[in-house]
Amino acid sequence: MIDLAKRRRAIALLLGLLLVALSFPSLAGAHASLTGSQPTSGATIDRAPPRVVFRFSEQVEGSFGAVRVVDERGRRVDDGHVSRVAGGSGLAVGLRGGIGRGAYTATYRVVSADGHPVSGGITFTIGRGVTATPLDVRSEAAGSSAPAGIGTALSIARAVRYLGIGGVCGLLVLLLVVWRPLRRAGRVPDPAAEPFARAAGRLLRGAALVGALGAVAALVLQTANAGGTGIGDALRSGPLGDVLGTRTGAWFALSAVAFALLAGAAGRLARATGGWLPIVGVALLALLVVAPAIGGHAAASSPSAVLIPVEIVHVAGMGSWVGGLLALLLVLPRATRALPAGSPRTALLAAVLMRFSPVALVSVAALTAAGTTLAIFQLTTLYDLTDTAYGRAILIKASLLTVAIGVAVVQRELLLPRLRRLAAGNEALAEGEQADAPATATAGGAEASAPVAAGPAAEALPAAGQAPASNAAATGRHVRTALRAELALLVAVLITTGALAGYAPPKAQTSGPASVTRDVGDLEVQLVVDPARRGPNALHLYVLDRRGQPLRRVAELRVRALPPNRGTPIDVPARVAGPGHWVAPAVPLATRGSWRISVELRRSAFDQQELELPVRVR
Known part of the structure; x- marks a missing residue:
């Protein structure tokens, strides 16, 4: 006994x-972050590209069939052939022939160099004046996530x-x-x-x-x-x-x-x-x-x-x-x-x-x-x-x-x-x-x-x-x-x-551009800071609506960079670079540590959203 x-x-x-x-x-967050894509997120182009390309901050593995492109009705338009680009830090998937005007959603679920999954996506439109809306990136990407x-x-x-x-x-x-x-x-x-x-x-x-x-x-x-x-x-x-x-x-x-x-x-x-x-x-x-x-x-x-x-x-x-x-x-x-x-x-x-x-x-x-x-x-x-x-x-x-x-x-x-x-x-x-x-x-x-x-x-x-x-x-x-x-x-x-x-x-989180995404109200705000090092940095801000489309109607946008240890805030003059996309080419982030990017977005006199996005600066 x-x-x-x-x-x-x-x-x-x-x-x-x-x-x-x-x-x-x-396992929260990805060990590789998206640094760019072709087409860019929210872009409107005249004709279909031969392929969609995703570039990441480190080498990724795309052999799991989770890189795909769908039209506004959810039909696959990619050919399923995934290839490596940019020395293994990028992946491309070819598009089928005969793709016409419309709204498209491209999503990825890949694995970073140390085995951790990364998921996300972009939307783009082929043709001017297209009224169709692409499928929600978040819904499409979440559909390929592992069970809780x-x-x-x-x-x-x-x-x-x-x-x-x-x-x-x-x-x-x-x-x-x-x-x-x-x-x-x-x-x-x-x-x-x-x-x-x-x-x-x-x-x-x-x-x-x-x-x-x-x-x-x-x-x-x-x-x-x-x-x-x-x-x-x-x-x-x-x-x-x-x-x-x-x-x-x-x-x-x-x-x-x-x-x-x-x-x-x-x-x-x-x-x-x-x-x-x-x-x-x-x-x-x-x-x-x-x-x-x-x-x-x-x-x-x-x-x-x-x-x-x-x-x-x-x-x-x-x-x-x-x-x-x-x-x-x-x-x-x-x-x-x-x-x-x-x-x-x-x-x-x-x-x-x-x-x-x-x-x-x-x-x-x-x-x-x-x-x-x-x-x-x-x-x-x-x-x-x-x-x-x-x-x-x-x-x-x-x-x-x-x-x-x-x-x-x-x-x-x-x-x-x-x-x-x-x-x-x-x-x-x-x-x-x-x-x-x-x-x-x-x-x-x-x-x-x-x-x-x-x-x-x-x-x-x-x-x-x-x-x-x-x-x-x-x-x-x-x-x-x-x-x-x-x-x-x-x-x-x-x-x-x-x-x-x-x-x-x-x-590893800061090897390249820093990327962070937050939901506020019915919007998704994506921030990319490049290169996330002490000194001048390019700041890209993307705002998507509930359908994953770039937000087109914004009355006022105010961006400020808040230094570590409650230093003096820096006003960031962000200019419009495209639908739902703002850029500030040279933001002086002079101190290492945890910065916060404050975003105030007003769509009307009665509709204003505020949030802070954390950024690690090396």
Whole structure:
């Protein structure tokens, strides 16, 4: 009953941590933004163009059949052949022959370089004096969006894959860097070797299966998210093949294969003392560690040659720490229980913890250095930490890591030296040996199984609420509590990392023109600021009515640029560039940070709309 209760508490803790992922919004916003089109939005042209072209701020994938053109009745007029232009940062779709006068809507749903979907569109008219109205861009683009909850589910699947990577990485590190050298040095008693190998094999297999589940789920959800479909449609061979052709999809699939191979070889890996099998295990682990970097933000950002290695170090450091703690809590107690209570158990526990301590220290150093480097390259200003979802996720992750590091420092500087003295027969262990037999068994059991978090703890540690009979029992309880706290904090960090992968880095958001769209009343206002850097910027303002058409009747338009920190507003002289389109060619945005563009639009004496559009200036 005690084992079952503790297992239930562990499951409840894991479910609670997974709920953290739900507190993050689903994948919001696109990592690539539309920078231009041919024809331009709202244009009236004399004859049909041979194709419609969309240009974006970064490379996009258009193999999902979501680039299309329809007439005012909703009939497809494109030929379905999508081609790349502008070095991969633009897509074009050809138009069928014989297209005549009328109103047309062109929409796109593409995937940016790091696997995130982008949707939108334009309207244009062929022929002067056409009275027909094009279909609503928002309705047409929304029709190709993924069902609600797909984005959040994808973040959770990523977090599960990270948990699998962490478990596999830490277990292999503990096996190859800690346990095997101790066995070769003769510091592991023979009775403890087989129980440890058996428990390590089971846990390694479980972590690999969890990671494989997360990778497969992420692949399917990525297909649904990219193609704007449900789970059932995403399982078809066509859409899955399209996603597998992208870098993100391919690395999800490679991760699943690597996890499956590790799960199959888990038992033999746990018992291997040499030969080729550990080399294969390390190779598969290396593939898993590099997968988030090559299939995510690092490879899609600049400079990728720096960000990819840094991200790999970041994942390896986190995995070694998390998985190592998991093994200490769930595997090591199996080995200590096979030994006589007292000094033999304490000696083995002390030897393992003292050898793992430098591994954890190196992992912490790697995490700190890599995390700082990633923040420097992915953030544009310190304001990004509070003004963007990516920055706020970094703050949450850094806060959790700071607390976890504090717990680790307490354990390394206070608890481990005490444990080492106990193992040498000093301090409280001597007191425990002078006590009667039941007290000695209790103290020795506590010391031997200090890191236990679940079932084995019932037999090795004093129950909660019992007063320790010796300093040895108290030390064991403190070690156990510290290990549990570290692991819980680091699992929360991994879940946060899964959500972080769903957000666009601020630097990616500002790589090129900044684009923002807001609804106000029955209007849609689109703002493009180019190049969104400190200095003169071109400002384009598009206003569409409820049908997605350019707004033609405007009595007065006033635009002001509001600097960060409530500086002096700048009046922006916007001139008419076309129906529903205003432009200001040289707006002086002299300060980096979060600007707000204030727009006051009056259509009549009784109809006025006001709104502010946020713009990040580098």
